[in-house]
Amino acid sequence: MTAIDKPVALVTGASSGIGLAIARRFAELGMQVVLVGRRQGALDAAASSLGAAALSLAADVTSPADLERLFAEVKARFGRLDVLVPNAGGGQHAPLGQITEAQFDQQFATNVKGVVFTVQMALPLMKPGASIVIVGSTASIDPGPTMSIYGATKAAVRNLVRSWVSDLKGSGIRINIVSPGPTNTASLRDAFGEHAEEGMAFLTAKSPIGRIGEPDEIAAVAAFLASDAASYVNGVELFADGGASQA
Template sequence: MENSQKLAGKIALVTGGNSGIGLATAQRFVAEGAFVFITGRRQAELDAAVQSLGNQAFGIQGDVSKLADLDRAIAVIKEQKGRLDVLFANAGIAEFAPLDAVTEAQYDRQFDINVKGLFFTVQKALPLLPDGAAIILMASIVGIKGFEANSVYSATKAAIRSFARTLTSDLKARRIRVNAISPGPIETPGLNGILDTPEQVAQFKAQMVSAVPLGRVGDADEIAKAVVFLASDDSSFVTGAELFVDGGMAQV
């Protein structure tokens, strides 16, 4: 991994940083010179992730949909480092179901983690964010697309896109930049975990690939590199934006 140190001396938080895009981004942040706090719900996975990241990372077990867990995470960061220069609100889940099969539990789970959890992660981090800090919100191309059996998940991601706009306005006096990143289909444990059988996963990926102009599923590190751009001074005049990293899937 090239060593450009775009985040030298920065303190970062990646929620849901124990796997997939979150872990890939934490790896990039460390490589670019940042100290990274990661959160995750599963302790064993969190420990393994921290071990892979090395001594420039620290894991905090917690669920973003539980505000007490968020308070605890922010308290740990305040005690250890005293500030937070970069926040990547990445934690999220996807559950697909046709309209007539969506349950209240599925609805609540996705909105609690993807929307409520993300919003209060940002709110509770604010006291630690210096003026000029960077916030990146994990959205998705589903926020502007109408895929079948995606109603609730897509609505959560559309809400996140909206937050990138409104929070930019709320925080403009402090020059805190807020941007959303919207991946297309990416090879992650999350993608493989939302379908029941390997055959279904293969079929789903084949469908996705056929709709991507670049002709393939993306890699988590390709998202991570784009997050580094939004976290660093390379994007110093970018705020309120949605950066699509989707192989063209939602663009043509």
């Protein structure tokens, strides 16, 4: 089987954490995986760890020009896209009264604008049977203190999908969201800054199953939603959080 014969999947924010775990799972399932991120060096290292099934292409999801160039390259190389995972995103902690314009703009640019234009520019490459799996967050319903802006971006994405399911009617393309709870990644620890240990302990104590998640566990859910096993699943937000958002 040549690369062009394989299902083609593209994952943004794929150089580390959940994005890399999803890319790895797709590669293990026999897909040709395109890893996308802003840092070419980190992307190259991530792709190298996945072997010949991976290709790294640098792009900033907040830039429509970058995305246009990215999908033109995907079209030239593969001619199509079977699975799209808009995963790039991030959050910053700030309580009401200390939220800055820069924090607001950055989070909405990456988490909302980036998703909108990633999906929109990928659509012409997607045919009936293709699948979009957006990586959301349990912050869409349970943001917690100091995470109001991040939570607002993830709630916005959930509502985008509610509308897009109707927009995609008749296309044969499914779109769903996997919303992780706290997951053991460097970005989660970085978000807590100097309070990382206290933050991780708080999240662990909140979990009904007594721990936070691992990136591979989120990847397994994303792979399910992207697969034919979920062929009748469309428009859902699937929480992968050990029940924490319900506790």
